[in-house]
Amino acid sequence: MHISGRLRAARVSGTVRLSQLARALAASGRPVIDLAEGESDFDTPAHVVEAAHAAARAGQTRYTDVAGTAALRAAIAARFRRDHGMAVEASQVVVGNGGKQLIFNALMATLEPGDEVIVPAPFWVSYYDIAGLCGGVPVVVPCDAARGWKLGADALAAAITPRSRWLILNSPGNPTGAVYSAGELRALAEVLRAHPGVAVLSDDIYESIRFDGTPFATMAAVAPDLADRVLTVNGVSKAYAMTGWRIGYAAGPQDLIDAMVKLQGQQTTNASSVGQAAALAALTGPQDFVAAWCAAYARRRDQVAAALAGVPGLRAGRPPGAFYHFLDCQGLIGLQAPGDTTMASDTDLSAFLLEHAGVALVPGSAFGAPGHLRLCFAKSEDALARACAQLAAAVSRLGGPARTDG
Numbered sequence: 001m002h003i004s005g006r007l008r009a010a011r012v013s014g015t016v017r018l019s020q021l022a023r024a025l026a027a028s029g030r031p032v033i034d035l036a037e038g039e040s041d042f043d044t045p046a047h048v049v050e051a052a053h054a055a056a057r058a059g060q061t062r063y064t065d066v067a068g069t070a071a072l073r074a075a076i077a078a079r080f081r082r083d084h085g086m087a088v089e090a091s092q093v094v095v096g097n098g099g100k101q102l103i104f105n106a107l108m109a110t111l112e113p114g115d116e117v118i119v120p121a122p123f124w125v126s127y128y129d130i131a132g133l134c135g136g137v138p139v140v141v142p143c144d145a146a147r148g149w150k151l152g153a154d155a156l157a158a159a160i161t162p163r164s165r166w167l168i169l170n171s172p173g174n175p176t177g178a179v180y181s182a183g184e185l186r187a188l189a190e191v192l193r194a195h196p197g198v199a200v201l202s203d204d205i206y207e208s209i210r211f212d213g214t215p216f217a218t219m220a221a222v223a224p225d226l227a228d229r230v231l232t233v234n235g236v237s238k239a240y241a242m243t244g245w246r247i248g249y250a251a252g253p254q255d256l257i258d259a260m261v262k263l264q265g266q267q268t269t270n271a272s273s274v275g276q277a278a279a280l281a282a283l284t285g286p287q288d289f290v291a292a293w294c295a296a297y298a299r300r301r302d303q304v305a306a307a308l309a310g311v312p313g314l315r316a317g318r319p320p321g322a323f324y325h326f327l328d329c330q331g332l333i334g335l336q337a338p339g340d341t342t343m344a345s346d347t348d349l350s351a352f353l354l355e356h357a358g359v360a361l362v363p364g365s366a367f368g369a370p371g372h373l374r375l376c377f378a379k380s381e382d383a384l385a386r387a388c389a390q391l392a393a394a395v396s397r398l399g400g401p402a403r404t405d406g
């Protein structure tokens with residue numbers, strides 16, 4: 001079968017690939033600790049599962065409006081108004097099969113061939129390939145660890161061209177956990193005011209996962225004068241441990257939302273009716289467990305950082321949000337594994353660690369930042385302790401003249 005050039009040019013998602021490798025190893029009888037996949041080990045709260053059950057029993061088993069049920073769209077709009085003071089009506093909300101579908105549809109609905117999408121790096125793997133699949137050109141703007149992995153106004157201004165159509169922001173960010181302050185967003189907004197053709201896709205999927213009192217800010221709230229070109233994407237996957245339910249949502253200018261709904265109507269129609277009932281329960285029900293989960297993630301973040309502190313060549317930071325360590329492994333690049341295989345890249349290293357430590361981590365190059373490994377710490381303390389011990393043992397088997405112990 002002929003496979004389109006567009007698809008052939010896309011990469012398989014680095015996180016999905018690693019998780020598949022980990023599952024294949026596990027299926028062959030080798031125990032693997034999967035810290036590659038970006039999802040929490042907590043279960044979807046019981047009241048959410050119960051709401052889905054009740055909805056199915058009550059006959060909510062048919063197509064819904066393409067854009068989502070009226071109740072869910074109203075609840076989402078109310079939340080945007082309450083939490084961030086955003087002027088969002090229910091008609092400006094579209095519910096889809098995960099945030100990923102909404103990002104895809106936003107770009108598919110708006111990009112002409114060759115239009116540019118500004119993607120600050122490190123970036124979530126899918127932005128790059130979705131932009132390409134939709135006929136756009138991802139323009140990667142590297143951001144420094146020393147500047148908290150965040151895009152500065154100067155770098156944004158330098159990246160904008162007459163073909164720029166979107167800037168993608170993700171805070172708290174995957175893979176680095178970086179969180180933009182309101183001031184930092186205001187500085188970016190100031191640049192954008194001079195470029196009315198550039199829209200902002202604000203991916204807030206990790207909004208509720210923040211540590212150490214780090215405040216949350218989002219572009220549509222910080223710069224309401226730009227709201228007619230800001231699409232805010234969010235969902236229940238990360239906040240409520242609901243990755244399998246596939247419910248995400250987006251709010252933005254009416255013409256864009258209408259276009260996304262039109263596209264979704266020719267694609268998947270609505271998101272699952274039962275999933276939407278579950279999402280409604282998650283968004284409107286008790287929220288106290290969210291803080292308790294964040295406290296657990298913060299403890300696990302610190303547990304991993306402490307356990308890896310003694311591993312030469314692997315450095316963990318203190319991310320303020322999301323649930324990933326973006327480990328600096330540059331000190332291990334160039335070393336040799338027993339049998340003389342050289343760790344020429346983070347990809348080699350991640351393959352070595354999967355094989356010899358039994359731990360799946362995603363190479364930073366998948367996120368546009370070679371020399372790093374992403375470790376998801378939303379896993380049990382026991383799994384994290386074993387993973388760190390196994391990583392330390394495997395790393396100690398690397399040697400050679402290139403070792404810098406960085």
Ligand SMILES: Cc1ncc(COP(=O)(O)O)c(C=O)c1O
Pocket residue numbers: 038097098099100101124170173174203205234235236237243246247248
């Ligand atoms: C930054 C970011 N955005 C969006 C998504 C998509 O999440 P979902 O499609 O499950 O809503 C993910 C999932 O890993 C993510 O990390």
